[in-house]
Amino acid sequence: LNMHTALETLPKSELHLHIEGSLEPELALELADRNGVSLPYDSLADLREQYQFTNLQSFLDLYYELMGTLKTADDFRDLALAYFKKVSAQGVKHAEIFFDPQVHVSNGLDVNMVMDGLLEGMHEAKARYGITSGLILSIVRDMPVDTAQSVLDSVKNRADDILGIGLDSAEVGYPPHLFTKQFEEATALGWHRVAHAGEEGPASYVIDALDNLHAERIDHGIHSVTDATLLERLASERIPLTTCPLSNRRLQVVGSLENLPLHNMMEQGVLINVNSDDPAYFGGYIADNYQALEGVGFTLSELSNMAENSITASFISDVERDALL
Ligand code: ES4
Ligand code: ZN
Numbered sequence: 001l002n003m004h005t006a007l008e009t010l011p012k013s014e015l016h017l018h019i020e021g022s023l024e025p026e027l028a029l030e031l032a033d034r035n036g037v038s039l040p041y042d043s044l045a046d047l048r049e050q051y052q053f054t055n056l057q058s059f060l061d062l063y064y065e066l067m068g069t070l071k072t073a074d075d076f077r078d079l080a081l082a083y084f085k086k087v088s089a090q091g092v093k094h095a096e097i098f099f100d101p102q103v104h105v106s107n108g109l110d111v112n113m114v115m116d117g118l119l120e121g122m123h124e125a126k127a128r129y130g131i132t133s134g135l136i137l138s139i140v141r142d143m144p145v146d147t148a149q150s151v152l153d154s155v156k157n158r159a160d161d162i163l164g165i166g167l168d169s170a171e172v173g174y175p176p177h178l179f180t181k182q183f184e185e186a187t188a189l190g191w192h193r194v195a196h197a198g199e200e201g202p203a204s205y206v207i208d209a210l211d212n213l214h215a216e217r218i219d220h221g222i223h224s225v226t227d228a229t230l231l232e233r234l235a236s237e238r239i240p241l242t243t244c245p246l247s248n249r250r251l252q253v254v255g256s257l258e259n260l261p262l263h264n265m266m267e268q269g270v271l272i273n274v275n276s277d278d279p280a281y282f283g284g285y286i287a288d289n290y291q292a293l294e295g296v297g298f299t300l301s302e303l304s305n306m307a308e309n310s311i312t313a314s315f316i317s318d319v320e321r322d323a324l325l
Helices: 003-009 025-035 044-048 056-067 073-088 101-106 111-129 145-161 176-188 203-212 222-226 228-236 245-250 262-267 286-295 300-312 318-324
Strands: 012-018 092-099 132-140 164-168 192-197 217-220 241-243 272-274
Touching: 003 286, 003 300, 012 217, 012 241, 012 272, 012 286, 012 300, 025 044, 025 073, 056 101, 073 092, 073 111, 092 111, 092 164, 092 318, 101 111, 101 132, 101 145, 111 132, 111 145, 132 145, 132 176, 145 176, 164 176, 176 192, 176 203, 192 203, 203 217, 203 222, 203 228, 217 222, 222 228, 222 241, 222 262, 245 286, 262 272, 272 286, 272 300, 286 300, 300 318
Parallel strands: 012 092, 092 132, 132 164, 164 192, 192 217, 217 241, 241 272
Antiparallel strands: none
């Protein structure tokens, strides 16, 4: 068994995946055509040239624009199924996937329709590929707080269809505590709590997410490395970091993969796992992220450890988890 295949077959969970970030350019153009959405690109080649990002915002601009091609429940089902089909060949047994309802609502869609489409795809993925999954409603932190509150209000009556609440989008200037009330309400609904922090923002935002949102996992979190006390806390409280190597490189959060502080944080006892973030934008799905780390010297034993961490860090029941480990 060569290394490449070994990394594809390692049983793993994906815990940091924006389902809209799995929208491949081909599908975006097909949906634009089908749904009568006009995009300022003449061709696939023209669109492909837009995927050169200099920071988080330069990516978000394209990501939000292409999200506008998603219009119907079938579009969301097809999007989810295309993702699950890809990762079914990459060892993924379970996925906890983000969606950005505020953006869909601002595009005129009904959040319940979006969820129905995604849940149908997730249900079908269980039947076809045996992959279990859950939905994380992610707050888009650079949109007005009342738009976050209003999507929460719209889905409260179907709280069991949602696994958790998240926090994503442009980080700097939008500290976690702005959403304390929404995270409290989510907790009352029985949802788990995660938050993007320490991607472009500082370690203090990670602390903010832990103290004020009571986040159970931190998405990215790599800037935690600048604060030794925080690293000790992440280790002792067993707060996993869902890291995304290809994302960090493509958004120039790090100059090169060698500069990612993963070894450092693992040595301090922080639970690190590997994810794709927005695979259609960053040059690869989850196994490609494992392979990229292998390319900069991570051993099979370290990578297996991270795959095992991804299952430990998931929100599935102990019974389901034991079956995967
Ligand atoms: C995202 Cl890479 C990343 N960071 C923050 N928010 C996001 N939403 C989608 N991808
Ligand atoms: Zn993300």
